[in-house]
Amino acid sequence: MNSQLLLNSLKTQNDNLDILIDVLEAEKNAIVQRDHKSLEQSISEKQKIIRNVKLEESNGIKIIKDIASLYSLELPKASVSNLMQHGKSHFEKDSKEIEKVSTSIKIKLDVVARLNAQLKSVIDFSRSLIKETITALVGNNKHALVNKKV
Numbered sequence: 001m002n003s004q005l006l007l008n009s010l011k012t013q014n015d016n017l018d019i020l021i022d023v024l025e026a027e028k029n030a031i032v033q034r035d036h037k038s039l040e041q042s043i044s045e046k047q048k049i050i051r052n053v054k055l056e057e058s059n060g061i062k063i064i065k066d067i068a069s070l071y072s073l074e075l076p077k078a079s080v081s082n083l084m085q086h087g088k089s090h091f092e093k094d095s096k097e098i099e100k101v102s103t104s105i106k107i108k109l110d111v112v113a114r115l116n117a118q119l120k121s122v123i124d125f126s127r128s129l130i131k132e133t134i135t136a137l138v139g140n141n142k143h144a145l146v147n148k149k150v
Contacts, residue, residue, distance in 0.1 A: 003091035017108040024115040
């Protein structure tokens with residue numbers, strides 16, 4: 001029974017990460033396309049889904065601790081990999097699917113990390129472009145496009 005709870009939690013987390021990946025892609029596209037409305041919407045959605053990811057992570061850790069306690073397992077850390085290593089025999093029928101979903105989550109976390117790095121690059125480029133534009137408009141040289149005294 002507890003292994004089913006863990007499996008359901010992992011599947012929920014997997015779905016949350018799918019949504020997060022979609023939102024991060026939308027955020028990146030909104031920045032590139034300079035679509036402020038879509039960017040604000042993406043940021044709002046991202047905050048909601050990150051909250052869901054954190055809640056489900058806490059739920060999964062609680063389930064792992066409950067399973068460890070139920071079977072008197074001493075886990076170095078409450079994680080799926082430690083649970084599989086120390087208590088796989090207690091829920092053999094669900095272990096393959098738990099490992100499959102857990103692997104999928106790890107892959108999606110790598111995708112999220114890659115997207116975050118891309119977002120950082122896009123944001124850094126946008127900042128430098130804004131800085132260059134401002135410098136060109138109100139720069140400290142005599143050839144500024146805008147007269148600051150006006």
